[in-house]
Amino acid sequence: MRKTLFFGRFPAKKEVGGVTTFTFDFAEKFKNQDVEFVDIYPAVGKKEPAGAKIHYITGFTFIRYIKFILFCSFNKNNLFFNFSTLKSLIVFFFIPKSSESKWSIIFHNGEQEELYRRSNIFTKFIIRHLLCRFDKLGCLSSKQVEFFGTITKSQLCRVTPFIESGTLKKTKLNIEESSGPVRFLISGFPREIYRIEEIVDLFKSLDDKKFLLNVCLYGYGNEVLRSRVCNLIDNTVNVKLHSHLNKPEFDKILESTDVYLRPNSVDSFGLVVAEAIFKGGIVIATNVCERYPGTHLYKTDDYFTLKNEIEYIIKNRSTSNNLLISSPVNDLITYEEFIEHGVQ
Template identity: 20%
Template sequence: MNKQILLVGPFPPPLGGISVHNQRLHQLLENESFKVTKVSTHNPNRNRLLNIFELLKQINRYKGNLIHLHVSAFESFVFVIPFIWLILMCKKDKKLVVTIHSGRFLSVYNKFSSINKLIISFFLKNTNHVIAVSSELKFFLMEEIGIPETKISVIPAFLPPDKNANDSDLRKVIDKRKKNVVIAGALKELYGFDVVIKAIKTDSNLLNLYNFIFVFYMDSDPDYAKQILNDCNKLGIHFFREMDSKDFISLLNLSDVFLRPTTTDGDSVAVREAIYLGKCVIASDSVERPDRVHTFKTSDPVSLINVMYNVLNKQEEKNIHDFNQNIKSIIKVYKKLNI
């Protein structure tokens, strides 16, 4: 098996579900003796056109024969696809694996123009293998786009983190008299910080029971960010900006509950991290969630309040799942392509 691979997608910074996945995948593949070349599709120090040019240049120069591309919902990537495909058509020895990470792909695809739908469907149908992070996404790819089931694998995006990071600086925000609950995401309505704020304002007793800790990362909506930060200051909610992945795992490890109030979602890496760490997980029912997740009605603060009272004294079951299975499944895909 040829163990050269080109990993294409976002890498930290900024911190995010896909970039953390790619960072861990890079390390785990190197642990398995793969020679990994990585190309980041998001470089905050370069403008977008230069990022695209560098991406295409790296793909064109790559001497190996396996490329693994990671995308969210294709929103900012669709016009790059024809150029990638043109390069691959000129290099017949190349094999392409595409992982689609976001459950938003279903709704985003349906809103695309006919031309963009044609570009994406042609690209995915001619990709050697597609990894979907959920069964719902796999079904959509089969039924709506027409990709054969044999070319799709369902592999959750979660890859195990290092549990042994330093947590000494984070303990100051932990309140041992209460349940510590962590909420993380970009300062955008999608991530549901406003739903949590509304729940607290509706039932102020939550502040006596729970110590809320917000973690903000990536880009933001300025007006939404201003309102949420103002509410955090008024309510005395701790918050962090741009926390790195190791510190985030440390914070999760110190906490009791992880809350994911998103209005839509994919296979959230942070949800699976919290499950891996044995934490109570509460999440919106915007998508199908993993076992052991306590769900509330999306964007409904009253439903969230009810769930938070229901889980207050609940003991979580011990994990028995093999969390190394996902990396094994990814490598199995590579082997299937006879790389």
């Protein structure tokens, strides 16, 4: 039986993100199930599960891509790729596929449709052509299913990037003392879609200051926006900025958080949403995509509703029950099924 090769990116020093978290969690769960792992993004301080069989493709960027192409060319195993965006597809133009191999892929970023719509006719043709080389495409939302269904004949499977481990904890607001500040958290790249600047502004406008807002910025993006966020937070006692945290450092803050905020205007799932709920936090997120069950939902940029809910939580240490709560998705398949389908 052919083995599965998982292509992803393990978290490195001062690096937090959806693909890296998913890669680590997937490796932790499947390292003993004839799955091997390939990382083509060398970096200092890689965190990897003990016992996982990992292949690192190293060298300068061009050399790494040549090695990646040679590694995948006519490979008879089942190859499971994980990338952020459709831009990553271009490398597959140069990879000959074995007739005995099965290719699967997941795009973890929420902007796939927008990226495709902005592309020229030639780029769209290349994307459609390359997508059809994949036997299965893992979709993180019904929006992705609908979009990819219009441009590829690959088998579309609903999956979740959240791999559960441990036990779901009770909501912290219901079990902790009511004397301390309510602890909020927002995180993301310094990009407009994360709405971090707007959330900081919202909290600074609150009359009741019995809160602590942690703002975690990771990676790089709009450095002008980063500068504006830093200036907003500067000398604000109950708003704290954290930059370039590694996963354990971020998890420590998330573990102590009462309410995680996910105000994104674009999203594919929001892996940290599921992590926050599993750690016992309340999550308030936009309804731009399916959310992990139990997430409190509001419409994108509806800051009036969001502010009312935040004020209610600070005053009463509980939610108002005015927001819709996300329900479980019925058509999800497990990764055991996803991998099994690939090795038939």
